[in-house]
Amino acid sequence: MSILIAEKVSKTYGGGEAPVEAVRGVSLELARGDFVAVMGPSGCGKSTLLHLCGAMDRPTAGRLLVEGVDLAGLSDDRLTHLRRERIGFVFQFFNLLPTLTVAENIALPLLLAGGAARAGEARARALAARMGLGHRLGHYPQQLSGGEMQRVAMARAVIHEPALLVADEPTGNLDSENGSRVLGLLGELNQELGLTILLATHSAETAAAAGRVIHMRDGEIERSAVSRELSAVSSQLE
Numbered sequence: 001m002s003i004l005i006a007e008k009v010s011k012t013y014g015g016g017e018a019p020v021e022a023v024r025g026v027s028l029e030l031a032r033g034d035f036v037a038v039m040g041p042s043g044c045g046k047s048t049l050l051h052l053c054g055a056m057d058r059p060t061a062g063r064l065l066v067e068g069v070d071l072a073g074l075s076d077d078r079l080t081h082l083r084r085e086r087i088g089f090v091f092q093f094f095n096l097l098p099t100l101t102v103a104e105n106i107a108l109p110l111l112l113a114g115g116a117a118r119a120g121e122a123r124a125r126a127l128a129a130r131m132g133l134g135h136r137l138g139h140y141p142q143q144l145s146g147g148e149m150q151r152v153a154m155a156r157a158v159i160h161e162p163a164l165l166v167a168d169e170p171t172g173n174l175d176s177e178n179g180s181r182v183l184g185l186l187g188e189l190n191q192e193l194g195l196t197i198l199l200a201t202h203s204a205e206t207a208a209a210a211g212r213v214i215h216m217r218d219g220e221i222e223r224s225a226v227s228r229e230l231s232a233v234s235s236q237l238e
Contacts, residue, residue, distance in 0.1 A: 001068060003163050003196040004030040004053055009062035010219075011048050022048040024219040025062070030164070033194040035187070037201055037210035045219040046200040047168055053198055054087050054166035055079050067163055084113055088157030092169035094149040096141040096156075102128060103137040106155045113160060120159075127155040131185060147178025151185065158189060165189070167199040171206050183209045 011023040023045045038046040051057045055071055064071045096105050107120035128134050131151040141149055171179035187209055189195045207213045215222045
């Protein structure tokens with residue numbers, strides 16, 4: 001079963017004489033375990049597309065399905081539940097809660113969903129260790145580096161075992177070393193857990209970590225191709 005299907009999805013902001021068409025008739029499909037990067041210049045619509053696919057916004061036209069569920073038929077409350085249960089989010093600016101520790105930030109999605117605190121703590125510890133943060137559990141976001149904060153955000157995004165991870169410029173605020181580490185962890189989650197990832201980026205280097213790259217311009221998909229990194233591996237095997 002496809003994790004995500006977008007059929008001729010469009011998003012228009014504003015009305016009157018000068019509406020802004022942020023996304024124009026985009027269609028794409030992600031199967032379980034896909035890792036897809038969306039590239040394009042600022043204003044091309046890639047972040048808007050991710051917000052639509054992550055059920056954070058509703059399309060003006062078209063159809064979106066997550067695990068076979070048509071999002072158009074869901075109330076706002078049911079959309080919130082879907083996001084909380086089946087989708088994980090990683091953003092450029094981390095969005096950690098400053099008054100919560102690393103462990104509490106990571107466990108937050110489980111607690112919001114009504115999970116037991118002890119189970120949340122145990123899973124938060126395990127994910128923190130996987131992200132190289134086992135020694136930071138009691139620290140607060142302001143005590144962490146940018147790379148560490150993004151790894152906390154990643155752990156929080158997957159603690160509830162979502163079907164889809166939406167990552168909007170996850171390396172945009174990181175130096176090259178921390179950016180590479182975050183990409184490596186995303187690749188591990190994709191390969192080892194079969195997590196489906198939809199990532200937006202300006203960077204060709206970041207996009208090369210994905211299996212497929214979609215190029216957008218003026219709200220439309222310009223082209224789609226297997227990433228250069230994957231192509232290079234295939235060429236070596238031939």
